Amino acid sequence: MSYDTLRRVALEWGAIQQTRLRINNMMKAFKRLERPVYPWLDEITTQLERVEGVAFRDVRRNALSSSEPWIVRVAQFIEETHGLGPAVLCLVGLLPPLLNFANPAKVWKYVGLHVKSDGTAPRKADAFDAEKMNPRTGKLGAPVFSPQLRSLATVRIVDPIIKQVESPYRIAYDARKAHTAVTHPEWATDNPKAPKMHYQRDAIRYVAKRVSRDVWRAAHGHNVGDTHAPAAVPVRPEDAA
DSSP, X not given: OOHHHHHHHHHHHHHHHHHHHXXXXXXXXXXXTTOOOOHHHHHHHHHHHHHHHHHHHHHHHHHTXXXXXXXXXXXXXXXXXXXXXXXXXXXXXXXXXXXXXXXXHHHHHHHTOSOOTTSSOOOGGGGEEEEEEOTTTSSEEEEOOOHHHHHIIIIITHHHHHHOTTSHHHHHHHHHHHHHHHHOGGGGGTOTTOTTHHHHHHHXXXXXXXXXXXXXXXXXXXXXXXXXXXXXXXXXXXXXX
16 A cells, blocks of 8 residues: 555545534434434445445555555554554545654644644634635635544544553553643633543643654654653642652
8 A cells, every 4th residue: 555545545534434424413403403314314324334444444454565664664553552543544644644744743733733822722713824825726714734634633543542441542641631630720620510621632632642743753763662651740749748
């Protein structure tokens, strides 16, 4: 599998998944409005799930025998790391070639995992810069990052990590929440109805960045042996006595 083939399969998988999700959302809307849901919609979503699964498996099966060494290195890293799966390869295929990124921070910016100048995470509304020229269209409104890729990185990739306690990235997830519980106690009062939400979202972004950083390292042939070292948890003054 070349990068072009990986990208084609990843785009196919992404298109099928988005179509399935849109139909599912439409069916939910019909039920909320108490409108009839046509039986053939269920048949379509079942077929889409099947085809989506085939594309998903094709990515994993072919990446290990790729003609491009950097893809093989990434695929081997994913195979050897518990909790990672074909979704990571799909993200790699939807990105420009990882060898074109000078450092992991460039990947984070492209995916939307970066931090803005004011120290906050970018929102969906920040995905386009209305004042910047789009090089493709020659018009104002250049993309800054892809909300779709960020969703893939934070949901499809990180969700399985959180659910599998054996995953080394789960250690980083738990350590990050423990870290921010000490460094940002005010987050617990940001949303009284969901006091843990800020900590969870921060830890999800943190793990997504760790995964993309390590995949970048693997692609470039760098050592990823320290990839799962958890973040240090500051000692609270009351615990130091």
